[in-house]
Amino acid sequence: MDEVTEKEQQHIFESWLSQHKGLLFKIVRSYAFTAMDQDDLFQEIIIQVWRSVPSFRQESAVTTWLYRIALNTSIKWTTKERKHSRTENREHLQYLLLQESKTPADERLDWLYEQINQLDEIDRSLTLLLLDGFSYKEMAGILGITESNVGVKITRIKKVLITKIQKG
Amino acid sequence: MITMEFEELQKIWDSQNNTPLYAIDENALHNRILTKKRQTGHITNVSEWLSIVVNLCSGGFVLAINYSSTRPGLAMYLLAAWMVLVSLYALTSRIRRITREHQFNRTLKEDLNHAIAMATYQVRLSRLMRWNMVPIAALCLIGMWEAEKNGWIFLLTLGFFAMAYYASGWEHSIYQGKKKELEVLKAKLEAQQ
Numbered sequence: 001m002d003e004v005t006e007k008e009q010q011h012i013f014e015s016w017l018s019q020h021k022g023l024l025f026k027i028v029r030s031y032a033f034t035a036m037d038q039d040d041l042f043q044e045i046i047i048q049v050w051r052s053v054p055s056f057r058q059e060s061a062v063t064t065w066l067y068r069i070a071l072n073t074s075i076k077w078t079t080k081e082r083k084h085s086r087t088e089n090r091e092h093l094q095y096l097l098l099q100e101s102k103t104p105a106d107e108r109l110d111w112l113y114e115q116i117n118q119l120d121e122i123d124r125s126l127t128l129l130l131l132d133g134f135s136y137k138e139m140a141g142i143l144g145i146t147e148s149n150v151g152v153k154i155t156r157i158k159k160v161l162i163t164k165i166q167k168g
Numbered sequence: 169m170i171t172m173e174f175e176e177l178q179k180i181w182d183s184q185n186n187t188p189l190y191a192i193d194e195n196a197l198h199n200r201i202l203t204k205k206r207q208t209g210h211i212t213n214v215s216e217w218l219s220i221v222v223n224l225c226s227g228g229f230v231l232a233i234n235y236s237s238t239r240p241g242l243a244m245y246l247l248a249a250w251m252v253l254v255s256l257y258a259l260t261s262r263i264r265r266i267t268r269e270h271q272f273n274r275t276l277k278e279d280l281n282h283a284i285a286m287a288t289y290q291v292r293l294s295r296l297m298r299w300n301m302v303p304i305a306a307l308c309l310i311g312m313w314e315a316e317k318n319g320w321i322f323l324l325t326l327g328f329f330a331m332a333y334y335a336s337g338w339e340h341s342i343y344q345g346k347k348k349e350l351e352v353l354k355a356k357l358e359a360q361q
Binding site for chain 1: 173174176180181351352
């Protein structure tokens, strides 16, 4: 994408958000567990998405681009959260306060998120990408690991999840 | 076996695609916007009064010193007049801004628009005040040259203006950042609705 004006940046950002916010929420729910953390992570992702608009080159699909940004932000955020206590003032990052939707909870979906949450950061990312139908090649590109490594990890993740289904 | 059961997981996962997981907490968001609006309003108010008072006092001071001087210079008279004019401009801008404030009602969206309007005004004001330093510095240096001041004093004054210009650029970028934050929030809010 050539130089974008601020207006264009805003327009692209708005359209990305309106079409793909569900994708971002899924990632937020997989990486942050309390309402406050989810809110915090969502702000971080949104800021990174906004900043990324001028560097989007249309070489990949928007969903791939958003996944890459959101996952990288979530992984960094998780590491940062471990290092810093929650007492620091994060006022400057607060853009939008979220509350859980009033739609009735799906127990099976809650269970699935619970299992995803127990995986390490990379496995979590791979599971999300797998469930959202990305190819091994795309997954490798997004996470910066080899395709064969993706294959090995996916097989292991599937086994873990299936074992849990059978136990549950 | 694995594939079949994983497909089941896939179905569970896909079921959420059309269900909103989160909604905006409008009360909390409105409070956040009001806080941001108050902060922006406070900064704008202080900046305006500073621009008015500093330019008026400095203009008056320069005028008085030049008038009582044995060798009054034209550049210093021009500098005093310029500063008084800038002060008057800042005052009229402030009056116009306050008059326009009544067009916003107290809904969440309008409060956000109001905060953005104030932030935009603040960005414009800080940009104008930054550029205002150029004629002031030029007239001040010409006045010193007319008064045949020492070269070191001339250089020190030049250095002072250069630093002030740099610092005001930094200040301007802070206001731009605050404005952008509000615009992102607005875009996100519109996208969410």
